[in-house]
Amino acid sequence: MKISTVIRHTLTHLFIITLGLIMIYPIAWMIVSSFKPNNMIFSDPGLIPKTVTTDNYVSGWEGYAGTTFGTFFKNAFVICVLAIIGNVISCTMAAYAFARLNFVGKGVWFIVMMGTMMLPGHVTLVPRYILFNTFGWVGSIRPIVVPRFLATDAFFVFLLVQFIRTLPKEIEEAAIIDGCGKFGVFLRIIVPLAFPAMVTTALFTFLWTWDDFFNHLLYLTRPDTFTVSRALRTFVGDAGAVTNWGGALAMGTLSIIPAFILFFSLQKYFVQGISTTGLKG
Amino acid sequence: MRNMSGTAKFFRNNAVAYMFLTPWLLGFFVLTLYPMLYSLRLSFTDYDFTQPDSTQWIGFDNYRKMYGSIIGESKFTSSTGEEMRVDRYYKKSLSVTFTYVFISVPLKLVVALAVAMLMNQKLRGVSFYRAVYYIPTLLGGSVAIAVLWRKLFEKDGLVNDFLGTLGFTNLPSWITNPEYSLYTLVLLTVWQFGSSMIIFLAGLKQIPQEYYEAASVDGAGKTRQFFAITIPLLSPVILFNLVMQVIYAFQSFTQAYIIGGGKGGVLNSTLFYTLHLYIQGWTYHELGYASAMAWVLLLIIGGITGMIFISSKWWVSYGTGE
Numbered sequence: 001m002k003i004s005t006v007i008r009h010t011l012t013h014l015f016i017i018t019l020g021l022i023m024i025y026p027i028a029w030m031i032v033s034s035f036k037p038n039n040m041i042f043s044d045p046g047l048i049p050k051t052v053t054t055d056n057y058v059s060g061w062e063g064y065a066g067t068t069f070g071t072f073f074k075n076a077f078v079i080c081v082l083a084i085i086g087n088v089i090s091c092t093m094a095a096y097a098f099a100r101l102n103f104v105g106k107g108v109w110f111i112v113m114m115g116t117m118m119l120p121g122h123v124t125l126v127p128r129y130i131l132f133n134t135f136g137w138v139g140s141i142r143p144i145v146v147p148r149f150l151a152t153d154a155f156f157v158f159l160l161v162q163f164i165r166t167l168p169k170e171i172e173e174a175a176i177i178d179g180c181g182k183f184g185v186f187l188r189i190i191v192p193l194a195f196p197a198m199v200t201t202a203l204f205t206f207l208w209t210w211d212d213f214f215n216h217l218l219y220l221t222r223p224d225t226f227t228v229s230r231a232l233r234t235f236v237g238d239a240g241a242v243t244n245w246g247g248a249l250a251m252g253t254l255s256i257i258p259a260f261i262l263f264f265s266l267q268k269y270f271v272q273g274i275s276t277t278g279l280k281g
Numbered sequence: 282m283r284n285m286s287g288t289a290k291f292f293r294n295n296a297v298a299y300m301f302l303t304p305w306l307l308g309f310f311v312l313t314l315y316p317m318l319y320s321l322r323l324s325f326t327d328y329d330f331t332q333p334d335s336t337q338w339i340g341f342d343n344y345r346k347m348y349g350s351i352i353g354e355s356k357f358t359s360s361t362g363e364e365m366r367v368d369r370y371y372k373k374s375l376s377v378t379f380t381y382v383f384i385s386v387p388l389k390l391v392v393a394l395a396v397a398m399l400m401n402q403k404l405r406g407v408s409f410y411r412a413v414y415y416i417p418t419l420l421g422g423s424v425a426i427a428v429l430w431r432k433l434f435e436k437d438g439l440v441n442d443f444l445g446t447l448g449f450t451n452l453p454s455w456i457t458n459p460e461y462s463l464y465t466l467v468l469l470t471v472w473q474f475g476s477s478m479i480i481f482l483a484g485l486k487q488i489p490q491e492y493y494e495a496a497s498v499d500g501a502g503k504t505r506q507f508f509a510i511t512i513p514l515l516s517p518v519i520l521f522n523l524v525m526q527v528i529y530a531f532q533s534f535t536q537a538y539i540i541g542g543g544k545g546g547v548l549n550s551t552l553f554y555t556l557h558l559y560i561q562g563w564t565y566h567e568l569g570y571a572s573a574m575a576w577v578l579l580l581i582i583g584g585i586t587g588m589i590f591i592s593s594k595w596w597v598s599y600g601t602g603e
Contacts, residue, residue, distance in 0.1 A: 009404065012399065012404060013404065013406075015399070016399060016400075016404075016410050017410075019396075020410060020413045020414060023413070023414060023416070023417055023472065024413060024416055024417070026426075026429060026430075026433055026439070027416065027417070027420065027426075027429075029433075029439060030425070030429045041432075042437050045439050045442040045443070089304075090304035090305060090308070091305075093301045093302070093303075093304060093305070094301065094302055094304065094305035096301055097298045097299075097301035097302045098302075101294070101297065101298035101301065102294060102298070103294065103295045103298035103299060103302075104295055106298075109302070112309065113305070116309065116313055118528055118586070119313070119317075119579070120528070120531065120532050120575070120578055120579055120582055121532070122532065122555060122558060122574075122578055122579070123316070123317050123320055123572075123575045123576060123578075123579045124312065124313055124317055124320065125316075125320075125562075125571075125575060126316075126320050126323060126562060126568045126571055126572045126575065127315070127316035127317075127319035127320050127323070127572075128312060128316050130319075130330075130568070131311075131316070147308060147312050149304060150304050150307050150308025150311070150312060151304050151305035151308050152308045152312055152313070157305065182297045182301075183297075186301070207419070210423075211422045211423045211424075213424050213534075213535040213538070213539075214534050214535060214559075217538075218563070229423060229424045229425075230424075232423075232424040232425055232428060233424055233539060233543075235428060236428060236431070236539060236542055236543075238542055238543055238544075241542070242428070242431065242432075245432065248428050249428075249429070249432070251425075252423075252424075252425030252426075252428055252429060253425070255423060255424070255425045256420050256423065256425055256426075259419055259420060259423075260419075263412075263415075263416075263419050264412070267408075267412060270415070271411075274476050274479045274480060275479055275480055275482075275483035
């Protein structure tokens with residue numbers, strides 16, 4: 001390699017690293033500060049704490065209105081798991097129909113499905129709320145979970161359609177000749193082969209549901225049903241003032257751990273999901 | 282004409298397909314189409330959540346409340362002949378949202394493209410760098426980060442500490458100063474350029490290296506190559522990112538809600554459209570009005586994405602970029 005190329009590459013690396021450090025500094029600071037005593041969070045901007053304490057985790061964990069963060073984490077996980085099950089089943093079923101089956105009105109329904117992908121959720125917000133309220137569902141997790149079983153996240157239907165279309169048709173044709181029905185093809189061939197796209201669906205369903213705040217704000221009305229994201233909001237007072245900063249940063253740090261673990265263990269599914277459908281973010 | 286077995290097969294195939302489609306169809310009719318029509322109907326009423334039985338048809342009054350705010354009226358004559366107040370903060374919420382969208386989206390895309398080009402080199406460790414740059418996007422939408430953002434941009438926050446060491450004095454509290462608070466949200470959005478970056482990176486990898494080599498031979502410099510090769514061949518990807526980010530940005534809610542403490546911030550400087558809609562609907566129980574606001578939002582988003590698509594005829598090329 002020429003000297004000039006080496007210098008250019010070194011400079012590029014330096015630049016990328018510096019910019020990257022600036023980018024993740026706030027998050028690193030949050031994690032470090034969650035271990036600082038409450039009165040030192042303000043006075044100590046550095047990344048190396050002068051005193052280390054776990055007090056913030058104790059005080060933050062106490063939670064809100066007598067409910068601890070243990071419950072908030074459990075609630076969030078329950079909602080996420082149900083949402084994942086719902087999305088994976090319903091979206092894969094719809095995607096199989098769109099990608100492989102022939103039926104009357106297919107073209108129209110596909111356009112409709114793509115249209116709902118771009119539809120701002122607010123036009124359905126009020127009637128959905130009224131509807132769920134008449135069912136007596138407001139205050140429970142049902143308004144958040146049940147729609148997932150009806151494939152309302154069209155993004156994932158689209159993702160799975162794109163993926164299933166790339167699968168070789170020969171295996172399915174051979175299976176049909178061997179007497180396998182459409183359901184058999186779906187369960188024995190499509191589901192195993194489309195597994196990577198289903199993992200991507202599960203992954204993003206988890207993240208969006210975990211981070212979702214608006215639906216949790218609307219529908220989870222009792223503190224013992226709060227999720228982590230809904231509960232974090234209770235650290236911020238109505239005027240925007242925060243009294244227990246240490247607790248807020250500590251619970252904030254805990255709240256991002258699941259996303260971190262998933263991201264670093266399933267990175268390739270992230271890249272695949274984003275670059276095939278441009279999943280929002 | 283089909284023979285009998287053909288007809289039977291035709292019906293069976295359709296039945297099977299529609300069985301697979303049933304959950305989605307049910308969701309579409311019950312949770313999308315019916316709510317859309319219902320909210321359109323509600324937008325012409327004074328539906329109040331606490332007293333649904335006294336709901337009345339009020340024609341275009343809800344829309345008039347928004348229009349009046351835009352043209353600067355304070356009152357107007359309603360369809361029943363009474364005097365009605367306009368929505369005082371509607372215009373503010375519109376201008377806050379438009380400012381936010383029109384600054385944050387282009388900025389985010391420019392940063393995303395610049396970083397994607399930086400990453401699109403034969404460098405060691407690119408996949409690691411890409412992961413690090415994606416972290417803010419991974420976490421940025423969470424309540425935890427919004428709470429953190431408040432802390433960073435307060436008077437005694439990290440940002441001012443840093444600026445202080447550079448010699449700046451008399452620094453404001455960026456969060457509570459109405460002149461700056463919206464820009465802390467813009468920054469929070471731009472910081473999350475990860476998804477757009479990954480999409481740009483995938484697009485850049487599709488551009489054949491030979492194009493650049495040929496251009497180099499012909500004596501075209503880096504800048505010329507960027508405008509003559511990169512931008513045109515990437516234009517479909519730019520269009521896609523632009524449309525998705527605009528749609529997404531108009532619906533931003535969580536960060537403004539947390540940073541404003543459940544309200545629109547000081548002097549409503551961060552009163553996003555969706556936040557205003559939420560307050561009207563769920564604090565004041567004016568769900569009829571909230572529905573009207575939602576329909577106007579749909580029209581705004583539809584109009585702007587429509588204009589982007591029409592304009593794309595002049596700047597997007599679906600040429601020979603195989």
